[in-house]
Amino acid sequence: MAIYALKRLGIAILVALTVSLLTFSMNYLSGDPAITIAGEGASIEDIENVRRYYGFDRPIIVQYWDWFTNAIQGDLGRSFNLRQPVAEVIFNHLPTTMLLGACAISFGLTLAIPLGVLAAVKPNSIFDRAALTLAVVGQAMPTFWFGLTLILVFGVMLRWLPITGQDSWWNFVMPAVALGYNVAPAVMRLTRAGMLEVLASDYIRTARAKGLRPMKVLFKHALRNAVIPVVALAAVQFGFMLGGSIVIETIFQINGLGYLAWESIQRKDLPMMQAIVLILAIIYVVITFLADMLNAFLDPRIRVT
Amino acid sequence: MAETTITRTTLARAGVQTAEEILAPSPGTMMRRRIFGHYGLMIGAFILLVIIFMALFANVISPHDAYDQQLGRKLIPPIWHNSPKATWVHPLGTDHLGRDYLTRLYHGARVSLLIGFSAMIISGLIGTILGVLAGYFGGRVDMVVNFLITTRLSMPVILVALAVVSIVGSSLTVVIWVLGLLIWDRFAVVMRSATQQVRSLEFVTAAEALGCSHLRILLTEIAPNVMNHLIVVATLEMAHAILLEAALSFLGLGVQPPTPSWGLMISEAKGLMYFDPWLIAIPGTALFMLVLSINLVGDGLRDVTAPENRS
Numbered sequence: 111m112a113i114y115a116l117k118r119l120g121i122a123i124l125v126a127l128t129v130s131l132l133t134f135s136m137n138y139l140s141g142d143p144a145i146t147i148a149g150e151g152a153s154i155e156d157i158e159n160v161r162r163y164y165g166f167d168r169p170i171i172v173q174y175w176d177w178f179t180n181a182i183q184g185d186l187g188r189s190f191n192l193r194q195p196v197a198e199v200i201f202n203h204l205p206t207t208m209l210l211g212a213c214a215i216s217f218g219l220t221l222a223i224p225l226g227v228l229a230a231v232k233p234n235s236i237f238d239r240a241a242l243t244l245a246v247v248g249q250a251m252p253t254f255w256f257g258l259t260l261i262l263v264f265g266v267m268l269r270w271l272p273i274t275g276q277d278s279w280w281n282f283v284m285p286a287v288a289l290g291y292n293v294a295p296a297v298m299r300l301t302r303a304g305m306l307e308v309l310a311s312d313y314i315r316t317a318r319a320k321g322l323r324p325m326k327v328l329f330k331h332a333l334r335n336a337v338i339p340v341v342a343l344a345a346v347q348f349g350f351m352l353g354g355s356i357v358i359e360t361i362f363q364i365n366g367l368g369y370l371a372w373e374s375i376q377r378k379d380l381p382m383m384q385a386i387v388l389i390l391a392i393i394y395v396v397i398t399f400l401a402d403m404l405n406a407f408l409d410p411r412i413r414v415t
Numbered sequence: 416m417a418e419t420t421i422t423r424t425t426l427a428r429a430g431v432q433t434a435e436e437i438l439a440p441s442p443g444t445m446m447r448r449r450i451f452g453h454y455g456l457m458i459g460a461f462i463l464l465v466i467i468f469m470a471l472f473a474n475v476i477s478p479h480d481a482y483d484q485q486l487g488r489k490l491i492p493p494i495w496h497n498s499p500k501a502t503w504v505h506p507l508g509t510d511h512l513g514r515d516y517l518t519r520l521y522h523g524a525r526v527s528l529l530i531g532f533s534a535m536i537i538s539g540l541i542g543t544i545l546g547v548l549a550g551y552f553g554g555r556v557d558m559v560v561n562f563l564i565t566t567r568l569s570m571p572v573i574l575v576a577l578a579v580v581s582i583v584g585s586s587l588t589v590v591i592w593v594l595g596l597l598i599w600d601r602f603a604v605v606m607r608s609a610t611q612q613v614r615s616l617e618f619v620t621a622a623e624a625l626g627c628s629h630l631r632i633l634l635t636e637i638a639p640n641v642m643n644h645l646i647v648v649a650t651l652e653m654a655h656a657i658l659l660e661a662a663l664s665f666l667g668l669g670v671q672p673p674t675p676s677w678g679l680m681i682s683e684a685k686g687l688m689y690f691d692p693w694l695i696a697i698p699g700t701a702l703f704m705l706v707l708s709i710n711l712v713g714d715g716l717r718d719v720t721a722p723e724n725r726s
Contacts (some may be wrong), residue, residue: 121562128566139582146582246714250707252658254665255699256680262692346568353571357662371574372666375581383578391569398569408615 114406122399129391130181134174146378147190149212160372181388187381189373196385200367204319204389206276207359207366211351213286215344218293223340225294226301230309241302245295253354257288257361266375274363285362300343306337347399349394356360378388449719456715462708466701471530473521479505481522481675493693507697510680511687513684516694521699526676527657527705530591534656537595539649542602547641549603550610551633560603564610567600578598580668589599590669594656601655605648609641643720650713654706677702 137143144161145152152160161167165176180187186196230239264284265273272281308314309332317327352367359368367386374382440448469476469500492498493508493516501508507516549560576593583589613619614637622632661678663669670676672683677698684694 123570124562125566128562130568132566132570134580138576140584214547237496246707246710250654250703250710252661252678252699252702253661254678255695255702258681258685258688258695259699262688262695266689288713349569350571355573356573356577357666360666371577375577375668378581380582387570387574387578390571390574394569394571396648 111406115403118399118402121393124196126392126395129395130178130388131174133388133391134177136384136387137173137380138170142166143380147380167220173277181385186385186388189374189379189382191377191379191382196351196381199370199382200389202384203344203365203367203370203379206364207352207355207368210282210285210289210355210358211348211365212367213282214290214351214355215293215348217286218347219344220295221291221339222294222297223301223337226298227305227328227336229298229302230336231328232303233306238302241298245298248291248295251291253288253292254357254361256291257284260284260288261361276364281364285332285358288361289351289358292354293344295342296347297340300340304339305332308332308336338405342398342401342405345397349390349397351395352390446719451717453719455711456719459711459715460503462704463712466524466708467528468706469521470524470569471643473518473525477515477518477521479515479518481514481518481672483514487513489513490687490691492691493697496693508693510606510694512681516697519532519575519680520535520677520698522675523677523698524705526587526674527702528661529656529658530587530594530670531653531709533591534598534648534660535653536655537592538597538599538652539602539645541596542599542648543606543645545599545608546603547610547633547637550607551614551629551637553611553614557607560607560642564600564603567597570597572597572659576659576663577666577668580663585668585671587674590663598652598655598659601652602648602665605644606641609644610637613637613640633659646720647717650709650716654709654713657702657706657709664680685691 140146142157144157144164144166147164148157148160165173168176171291173293177187184197184198188194189196189199192199225241225244229238232238261273261284264271272278275281288290314327314332317331318324322331355366356368356371358364358371363369371383371386373379374386435702473481488505488509489511490513491500491509493504494501494503494506494507505515505517507520510516510519545560545563549557576597579593580589583593619632619636622636627636660669660676661681664676664678665682667682670679670681680698681695681702684691684698703722
């Protein structure tokens, strides 16, 4: 277990380093960062001043090393636009997005796992068909359009839920649904496949033969083993969700990390953009690492390979 | 003299076909039956063909120009609205600048299909090469490819795409390349495991024993056997690229106005959606139908070409 954990940790750190290099290189995507920052119609002198002020006149390796060592110490630079330390702004916005992500993934899982179990218990039944249809439809629905439709139906026509903002729990209902339904198809399919496999296994037959109640067999013996792969998938999906929440947060005007990213992209606020990408990548790396550890704990077979 | 009874086995041993064997459908007929008997595949293919037809003949089937703005006829509701303004001249109405909505829908299909297809080809090339190499050679190559996949997965797609497009400047080509370079992960993952499976089969070992080169084994032994996986991922990723383009255009960093794109049409109508909800319902439905049809075709092809069906 310890060797497996160390190996995975090594890869995780290497991934984080590579991502930091990639996000740093965003500076040079447009060719010259000084010209990008100075904006249109800047004189050559202005551009030179900007170049010297932000240190773009130094060798690239030195720039990266500086940025990297500062980043490790929690200094991700100052926002061009907000004139504040980037790290501080991001950590003020992060909890909202985490909360939204948690609500969304909870919604997705509570929708998908029971459906997957139901579909697997009676394969090719009407439940199975309905669940699969729902999965196909869910996969094809554009998130932003689904969000707008929810606003229109439940916010404007029925007036059940608030449209924008983040003052109460009710504000998070529609965004969480719009963000979370996306996870449901994949989780549903995986739960169904896992349950089908487990239900056909010998120990389930034994449990049934012993005369255990069907519900106990289903939930205590079968589901426990069938959801192991779902843990890893849910972790990956949660990571994707934090990135995908940019669309939902702009639609519902929730002032989280996604909205911040959207603003900084519009204003070409490079340090902010880089820091958000880097932090989301690191969160993803940490979450998947934890999920792998949890998986290895739940399923000893993984530790061996 | 013992009476010999003619059984199926004696016939088969003599190489004589029974009536059922002669009348049994050929593999080609079986395949055709499976394809035409698969409702999902048929429905998906039908919708997809209609949308491709709309895209190809946009100029022929519509009497209007997609860019022709006439403020005098703006926001005409679609024909099913009980409004005196609704007219068959503009069956789906007009947008806030008086452009015919149906014509813009046709042209939007072009943008979606073009971006979806091109991005799928680029990402397919990258992902397939990486995945097949990792699955075939294993060892260090596999480790490197796995590392690349993990790194790619850790970068949030929409965010990176938006950031890159905003820095580089947005155009159709930029959107295609950015999406193509970002969404190769699923190709790599699926092709890697598919190649690993085929790699361990006897005929590959036989080819190796005969002294075939790696390239020859890859092309003549591996490629035909991983093709069905490739086709399924290709459809899924095309749908993925189309959804991403729509999201990018919706956020204003994809296709630029006045080019008609379904995501952009929804974005332009966002402010008016409380008064004229059809403005977002129509392009949204079109987007949904296109992605749904591509997914149905992909799922259908997987069912039809799955090896366990092949006997």
